Amino acid sequence: xxxxxPLKFKPQPKTRIWGGNKLSKLLNKPFPDGEKIGExxxxxxxxxxxxxxxxxxxxxxxIEELIEVxxxxxxxxxxxxxxxxxxxxxxxxxxxSETLSVQVHPDDATAFERHNAYGKTExxxxxxxxEGAGLYVGFNRQTSPAELxxxxxxxxxxxxxxxxxxxxxxTFFIAPGTIHAIGKGIVLAEIQQTSDITYRVYDWGRxxxxxxxxxxxxxxxxxxxxxxxxxxxxxxxxxxxxxPVLLARSPYFITNLLELDRPQxxxxxxxxxxxxxxxxxxxxxxxxxxxxxxxxxxETLLVPAAIADITLTPEPSARLxxxxx
Numbered sequence: 001x002x003x004x005x006p007l008k009f010k011p012q013p014k015t016r017i018w019g020g021n022k023l024s025k026l027l028n029k030p031f032p033d034g035e036k037i038g039e040x041x042x043x044x045x046x047x048x049x050x051x052x053x054x055x056x057x058x059x060x061x062x063i064e065e066l067i068e069v070x071x072x073x074x075x076x077x078x079x080x081x082x083x084x085x086x087x088x089x090x091x092x093x094x095x096x097s098e099t100l101s102v103q104v105h106p107d108d109a110t111a112f113e114r115h116n117a118y119g120k121t122e123x124x125x126x127x128x129x130x131e132g133a134g135l136y137v138g139f140n141r142q143t144s145p146a147e148l149x150x151x152x153x154x155x156x157x158x159x160x161x162x163x164x165x166x167x168x169x170x171t172f173f174i175a176p177g178t179i180h181a182i183g184k185g186i187v188l189a190e191i192q193q194t195s196d197i198t199y200r201v202y203d204w205g206r207x208x209x210x211x212x213x214x215x216x217x218x219x220x221x222x223x224x225x226x227x228x229x230x231x232x233x234x235x236x237x238x239x240x241x242x243x244p245v246l247l248a249r250s251p252y253f254i255t256n257l258l259e260l261d262r263p264q265x266x267x268x269x270x271x272x273x274x275x276x277x278x279x280x281x282x283x284x285x286x287x288x289x290x291x292x293x294x295x296x297x298x299e300t301l302l303v304p305a306a307i308a309d310i311t312l313t314p315e316p317s318a319r320l321x322x323x324x325x
Contacts (some may be wrong), residue, residue: 002057004073004304005290009051009063011093011300014039017212020097022187026128027093027298039094042300043276045087045194055293063087076273076305079325088118089253089323091276091300092190093127100182101214102136102157102202106224107176111197114220119176122192123235123248123255125321126170127280130185134165137172137180138230145222148201152218157202162230171235171247177226178233189278191323193252199224244322256322260284260314266322269308273324277301282318287311295320 013023013031016038023029023040031037043063044051050062058066064085072080079088105120112118124135140162151157161179164172166186174180179201182188199221206212237245237257242264244256258264260282268275277286279295286293286301288310295301295318303310312320 001069003290004070004306005056006286006288006293006307007053007058007066007302007304008055008293009043009300009302010054012041012044012049012051013037014041017206017214018096018098018100018184020095022095022097022128023093023298026187028296029093029298036097037095038097039092041090041092042278043087043089043091043302046090046196070304070306073306074274074304076271076325078272079274079305086194088194088325089276090192090194091278091323092192093298094182094188094190096182096184096186099184099204101200101204102161102179102181103198103200104179104221104225105174105176105195105199106197110224111195115197117197118193118195120193120195120197121176121250121252122174122190123253124172124174124182125189125247125255125257125280126166126168126186127189128168128187129166132165133185134163134183135172135180135186136161136163136183137174137233138162138178139227141229143227145225145227148222148225148227149218152202155205164232164234171237172233173235173248173250174233177224178230179225189280189321191248191253191255191321247321253323253325258312258318258320258322260312260320261317263311263313266310266312267308268303268310268324271324272305274305275303276323277303277312278321278323280319280321283315284318284320285313285315287313
């Protein structure tokens with residue numbers, strides 16, 4: 001059996017009523033003009049949305065087919081024992097031309113009970129933000145299911161939500177149960193569990209118009225929401241060129257920021273995990289025993305767990321997210 005190598009996958013554009021065209025303009029995505037593309041699924045094992053390899057001799061294979069053949073060599077032995085052929089992380093790019101619905105995600109226990117699926121823990125890393133743009137994350141004071149229901153009916157829900165103005169580089173960790181919405185004028189990278197379960201609570205009036213109405217899930221959301229006040233979901237970090245900077249750590253993913261202007265060696269064997277690189281800016285070449293692969297702005301690369309060491313060479317600089325478990 002041939003050895004594994006760094007893998008690229010075909011981005012999957014998702015049309016959304018709140019989407020725009022910034023993923024093509026800012027991140028060089030080859031998406032059609034004139035469509036509201038809200039998301040690019042960069043690496044996905046969600047059924048019906050399996051990522052497909054675009055490079056090397058494995059071109060045309062899905063991520064699930066690769067795991068069926070390579071098992072722990074692709075995702076790591078301990079992860080294969082836990083997740084089997086389901087790749088455990090979903091990587092997205094999001095363009096919010098309009099504000100997304102106010103929503104919440106269940107944890108694993110609730111998601112398994114209701115949907116036989118994983119819950120959704122996620123993080124956001126802001127790439128671009130219009131002036132005044134921001135996020136709604138958590139409540140600004142203690143509330144209750146009764147008040148939530150009443151405020152949704154009266155269109156006053158945002159009065160008790162935290163609104164946080166954002167700028168590029170801001171990072172947020174969104175635990176299950178945290179009510180949230182991405183505001184208009186923001187492009188961000190999202191790292192999350194492999195799950196597509198979202199409970200919409202409020203949709204800014206769009207839910208009342210036939211052309212924009214989507215299913216709402218207030219009855220499902222009401223008992224998974226954390227009603228306590230949230231001081232902040234923003235992750236603080238200090239930028240250190242040519243050194244990994246931790247942005248988020250959870251049982252479901254670890255995400256580092258790499259800002260490079262010289263070659264960086266990354267020993268990966270100790271992770272016993274795949275590693276994903278998402279290029280946010282610039283250009284880099286990844287070198288390893290299995291070969292080399294370029295990584296341009298907006299591109300995503302999966303390094304199989306069997307690859308023990310790599311070197312990232314920026315040309316002349318690059319900014320990357322590094323994700324593993």
